[in-house]
Amino acid sequence: MNTPQLPSYLSKENIGPWHIFLQQVEQVAPLLDQSLWPWVDTLRHPKRSLIVDVPIRRDNGVVEHFEGYRVHHNTSRGPGKGGIRFHQDVTLSEVMALAGWMTIKNAVVNVPFGGAKGGVRVDPRQLSLSELEGLTRRYTSEISAMIGPDKDIPAPDMNTNAQVMAWMMDTYSMGEGRTVTGVVTGKPVSLGGSLGRSDATGRGVFVTAREAGRRLNVPIEGARVIVQGFGNVGEASARIFAQNGARVIAIQDVSGTVVNEAGLDVVALKAYLTEHKTLLGAPGTETISNDDFWAIPCDFLVPAALESQINRYNAERIAARIVVEGANGPTTPEADVILAERGIVVVPDVLANAGGVTVSYFEWVQDFSSFFWTEDEIYSRLERIMSEAFNAIWQMAADRKMPLRSAAFVIGCSRVLEARAIRGLYP
Numbered sequence: 001m002n003t004p005q006l007p008s009y010l011s012k013e014n015i016g017p018w019h020i021f022l023q024q025v026e027q028v029a030p031l032l033d034q035s036l037w038p039w040v041d042t043l044r045h046p047k048r049s050l051i052v053d054v055p056i057r058r059d060n061g062v063v064e065h066f067e068g069y070r071v072h073h074n075t076s077r078g079p080g081k082g083g084i085r086f087h088q089d090v091t092l093s094e095v096m097a098l099a100g101w102m103t104i105k106n107a108v109v110n111v112p113f114g115g116a117k118g119g120v121r122v123d124p125r126q127l128s129l130s131e132l133e134g135l136t137r138r139y140t141s142e143i144s145a146m147i148g149p150d151k152d153i154p155a156p157d158m159n160t161n162a163q164v165m166a167w168m169m170d171t172y173s174m175g176e177g178r179t180v181t182g183v184v185t186g187k188p189v190s191l192g193g194s195l196g197r198s199d200a201t202g203r204g205v206f207v208t209a210r211e212a213g214r215r216l217n218v219p220i221e222g223a224r225v226i227v228q229g230f231g232n233v234g235e236a237s238a239r240i241f242a243q244n245g246a247r248v249i250a251i252q253d254v255s256g257t258v259v260n261e262a263g264l265d266v267v268a269l270k271a272y273l274t275e276h277k278t279l280l281g282a283p284g285t286e287t288i289s290n291d292d293f294w295a296i297p298c299d300f301l302v303p304a305a306l307e308s309q310i311n312r313y314n315a316e317r318i319a320a321r322i323v324v325e326g327a328n329g330p331t332t333p334e335a336d337v338i339l340a341e342r343g344i345v346v347v348p349d350v351l352a353n354a355g356g357v358t359v360s361y362f363e364w365v366q367d368f369s370s371f372f373w374t375e376d377e378i379y380s381r382l383e384r385i386m387s388e389a390f391n392a393i394w395q396m397a398a399d400r401k402m403p404l405r406s407a408a409f410v411i412g413c414s415r416v417l418e419a420r421a422i423r424g425l426y427p
Contacts, residue, residue: 017097028409036417047072052142056134070143073099073115076419080116083157090119104412105350111361140171149182156186182367185360194363196378202236204355221245224298229305258285303330325349348405
């Protein structure tokens with residue numbers, strides 16, 4: 001097995017998300033069954049990558065251009081599945097890595113999807129609602145050849161939501177001459193969306209945290225929790241932790257970090273953020289520096305923001321017992337080693353935040369059958385799938401004396417490569 005070399009424009013200090021994914025593949029490759037070794041290169045090569053120009057006419061009449069991406073990492077186990085993010089820092093390296101993590105994630109929870117991801121390099125806060133709709137529709141039209149209910153099914157991600165998915169579905173449907181609800185997931189319920197989808201990722205984070213806590217004798221009741229990121233995933237995670245008796249004592253987002261040792265009122269904090277566009281100054285909170293956030297003693301740390309937030313510069317300061325990765329790729333390989341040496345258990349992203357894609361799978365199934373489930377049925381099925389996946393990973397980690405991330409990658413990579421090997425090559 002050949003170790004990939006870093007391109008000249010990358011350094012060991014900033015290797016980029018795609019090369020973090022490659023490092024993770026390299027670390028797990030020797031742990032796979034030897035019969036799968038000839039196929040490991042499959043994971044190092046995305047199936048296809050598309051870069052598109054996304055021109056839109058701004059409200060002032062000026063035409064502005066943005067760069068968009070859609071990547072299919074692997075489709076051996078089924079159609080591509082992965083979100084669309086609108087963010088000013090989106091790069092091809094990031095989208096490739098996110099697609100790779102989706103490949104592993106879908107295999108870990110054993111849903112019949114491959115890995116895909118997309119994004120547009122844009123700050124959506126600088127767009128009006130009509131400009132955002134224009135951007136979404138033009139981007140959808142540019143990637144329409146790659147997507148479809150049996151080819152690649154996008155979903156919401158950072159800075160995209162049910163409204164964006166509705167625009168995407170409508171744009172694709174216009175091209176097909178019929179309504180195609182199954183082309184995206186995370187849609188409004190009135191357009192074929194699933195109940196329970198908005199909280200699904202955060203609920204999955206909570207379920208895996210609870211399961212880890214049970215095995216490490218860290219009960220949720222009374223647990224101290226800190227959360228980085230207060231978007232869809234972070235807010236839902238914090239709220240569900242609090243509903244189950246935990247104390248959420250610190251939350252950090254782009255505006256800063258707020259704390260309350262007695263426990264933050266997550267619902268009130270969300271309302272304050274919606275009104276004031278900042279966490280700072282919320283009643284019942286104190287402000288601390290963003291760097292000090294990492295050193296807060298706690299039972300559960302939930303990084304639910306961007307990639308590489310836990311790195312070699314702050315991993316030594318982290319005072320959590322369990323890290324539950326709500327974001328994709330929040331911990332660098334170097335930081336993984338440091339946390340392991342310090343006895344901090346990491347529940348990896350490819351398991352912890354798989355609740356979203358699991359309920360997306362439920363939505364896709366419901367759209368195909370035109371038969372919809374109750375919210376209780378959704379949550380019951382989600383609980384079962386996430387718990388079974390956690391049990392399998394925990395057992396393998398214990399049996400083979402490896403970290404949970406390695407166990408998750410062994411299970412996920414094995415399922416992908418077994419499918420690739422059985423399918424063979426065409427032509």
